[in-house]
Amino acid sequence: MMWVEILSRQRDVASRFRIDGPEARIGRGYDNDVVVDDPYVAAQHLRIFRDETGQLVAEDMGSVNGTFLDGGNSRLARIMIDGSNPIRIGRTYLRIREFSHAVGGERIVRPERRRLPIALTMALGVAILGILVLDIWLGQTVEARASSYVTPLLTVAVILLGWVMIWALMSRIFSGRSRFVGNLMIALAGAVAFALYADVARVAAFAWTLSGVITYQYVAAWLILGVMCFLHLREVGRARLWLKAVLVTALVATAIGVQTLERSEAFSDSGRQVATWQLMPPSLRAVSFHDQSAFFGEIADLRAGLDRDRGQPRPDVAGQ
């Protein structure tokens, strides 16, 4: 007595046959106990029986394509059945199990913990909404209009929703569950991180005269996006995380490289810095005032760079 299970390519059970006799025949022909609709399987392909010791044995009945253990390359005439390692005939995977095959204890049903992630997601949603509204409000220097709030907020909402839907769909396809809340939480956290970075950068550019934090804002944006993608991929499936990490890292590095190149080419075309001049209320100043002579000392130092640039050939006529 045994069970013959036909497995999918993901090695999930696709169908299961109960064999009450001592022997089972498997093949494409209709005289078998288990009929396999696989053109690469012989009409009579495999026989499962018990040897003298009572051990289940699979025996190839002279098929052309042979019988293999899952993942093995060597053709086997006889295979000792251990109930765990699948067998491959043609392009079909099989697993044979005894009636006595031991199964593990039942998993404990965890109490529903959906409330926490939902609360967290909502908090993140409120946070991003708050930051966006605050940014718009603080940047508003003309007559306030409802559309100047509604349009950007809706745009962000639609983009976030679209993004989450794509990842939920991927999760559904590859892991069977859409994990909408998890994906939404990741997307919102990413948006909050980026909005916070942008605000902190603006303040820092003024308070500490660090214009670099605005100039290189795109690097931060790509890094945040990379982390988001990795977390989404982790949500889709936890297998081969290192591979996903490598993939995401490579993509982020490429994106940063390409954008850096693009910016440096745009700079050599226009000669203008991306605007970083940013004023804030004077009370946010975090460094002390420098004396005028120090300021002009720094300015005098710019001259050497300008004169060096003058010595360089023009970008468009190099070699003329």
Next chain:
Amino acid sequence: MGDLLTVSATVVARALRFLFIIVAIGRGAARAVELPSSAAEAIYAAAPPRLLQIRTVVAGAGRQISLGSGFLVSADGLAITNYHVVSQVALAPKTYRLEYVAADGSRGDVSLLGIDLPNDLAVVRLDKHDAPFFSFDKTAMQGSLPKGERLYSMGNPLDLGFTIIEGTYNGLVEHSYNERIHFAGALNPGMSGGPAVTAGGLVVGINVATRRGSQLVSFLVPAHFAAALLERVRGLEVPADLRPEVSRQLVAWRSALYKSFGEAGFRSTRLGPYGAPEAAASWFDCWAYTNAEVTPKPRANINSTSCSSDTSVFVASDLNTGAIEINQSYVKTVDLNQFQFAAFLTRLSQPRLVGGGPFRKWYTPERCHEDFVSVTPAPEHPPLRAIWCAQAYREFDGLYDVALVAVTQDHESRALVSRLSLQAVGYDDAMALGKRFLEAVQTVK
């Protein structure tokens, strides 16, 4: 000053630079009685052999790319025209060459002998000898020509043929660093380099520009500059490359300009509680601006003054440079909070460098430095947030464009935004002016 009297290739299929020569009529305007039906007719009747059209020809294509006018001033074939008529040849002698076409249809080669960049003049040599020529008017050279005197300007407007235009002498242009004659007459593109003569046929000035958006406001270069240039280059060999000369004249002219600017210094004008520096030199033109009557009602009031100098010079067809500008804006919030007010100021105070030509050809990339700056002694000088941006001219050693912007940091709901922009300035001059500019931003009790 105004639009140069050339037609750009984008306006008319070909760019026209015209030179007309006016013929000197016999000496002495007293002969007006003997003139035919009008003075203009008489003047023009005598002009043709002395007038020229000067063509800039693409060496590799054999046809003109721009046209202008000119006039003979000596028996050995020297003629005067505008620098901007011949600038392509001065800057790229391998790509372009010059030709003249006389009124009788004869043509020949022209070589460029010398230039006066600040006054937009050039002397060329023709292979034409013993032709009649124009003389300069002595009275005009001494500056004693009376306002209202009739002048006759000649040139070839839009390549339509040599033309004579009657107008009035209105003395020298006021508030101008460059000496220019205000001529009330209809100069048109293509007449650049043509002469403007008295009824006696003596040259008073050289057609150079008109003012866009005006009627009949035209400008002439006073004849004494042409006479001086002629004196300087007469007898010289034709130089192989005029680029170093262009660069030398530009640098020399700019340093004189900034010296004069520095000597006049800044005077303070009151804006709210601040004393704001304005240019003291007489050749600045200052205007005010306010957004008080703007709709929708502004959420911060701006009252500003803006002083600019008309000191741009034509260097090449794609480079006019040398303007100086000082802007002072006093901004006070109406109902903006301090963050909104800072955003408002950010927009108002962007440190733009306004180059006078295409970036890649003429300028190096800009470099900026920004900081919080205190100017001592503290009570009179508000603390500042200042940024300095500069770019260098690739072709002209020692010349830079500079913009300096300073925003006062002593109050969160009002500020003075001060902007100084200097084109084609020496770096040391710019730093000295920048220092004085920041020192002149003051708090007034």
